[in-house]
Amino acid sequence: MNKGRIFDIQRFSIDNGPGIRTTVFLKGCPLRCLWCSNPESQNPEPQLSYTVDTCIGCGECIKVCKPMAILQDSKGKAVVDRVRCTNCGDCAAVCYPGALVMVGHDAEVDEILEVVLRDRDYYASSGGGITVSGGEPLMQPQFLQALLHAARNERLHCCVDTSGFARPEVFDYLRSVVDLWLFDYKETDPLRHYTFTRSELSTILKRLEQLHDTGADIILRCPMIPDHNTRQDHLDGIVALTRRLPNLQGVELLPYFDIWRDKLKRFGITDILPKSVKPPSPETVKSWNDYLRNRGVRLLGADGKVKSSK
Ligand code: SF4
Ligand code: SF4
Structure with missing residues (x-):
């Protein structure tokens, strides 16, 4: 399928995989995370x-x-x-x-690729490429496959940023066109996971294990939301997961930020995350990183490189 529904294309993106990248955001997501920073991505319709x-x-x-x-x-x-x-x-x-x-509009693979290829020189000099995010990009598997297949034909490095909530066959279908998976892990406690995201943790973990066992390159991305999943038992859950899945490239913590709240007004969406939730201080973020590092977790920055302990 050569046409898909997107809601944004972000050039010079440095937070979605290694190097300088262009991130293509696909519209539609089966999850409803309380802290979703792209609330306009959830509904598949414009x-x-x-x-x-x-x-x-x-x-x-x-x-x-x-x-x-x-x-x-x-x-x-x-x-x-x-x-x-x-x-x-x-x-x-x-x-x-x-x-x-x-x-939100429908766009052809060629049309998107034309934008992505404008920055080819930057990808070459920085080790970057294309990242497809969302929403949940795996909701449009045929379009995603076609887009990444075309990108690989242009020798671009291809990342997919996913919640992991998709049918198992979708991962098999996409395996040959994805160089690096940015895989979200949001909460260790199943009940809390459902409350925060309206999705089953067990399904996501099964997909993660399935992907891991194929030898795919995976970075675990963990949003850290104060008063929600910043508990020690969740940090311990991250440690346990990395020990159980030793081929993970590493873990990137994504500290909560709140500039997305203005978007809710623009789309008439009700704010469901308490206003008392504020971005964590740099000291708090450092303490999470230290906790994980001291237990052997390989911490990565947004660029995919190992983070220093400072
Ligand atoms: S406000 Fe009226 S014209 Fe505008 S999108 Fe809604 S229904 Fe259509
Ligand atoms: S009234 Fe405001 S929202 Fe409506 S068309 Fe004019 S500028 Fe746009």
């Missing part, structure tokens, strides 16, 4: 984004909205009724200042 500060109150959107989902507030700014809105995109087409924008 979605209306509205930035109130950009609205000039021209009223053009109101004229074209058939379900009458847009009103004006006392300052003349648009107010979108998300219950009535069908995400048809008619309003975005007439919003000249770009306050209303549809996020």
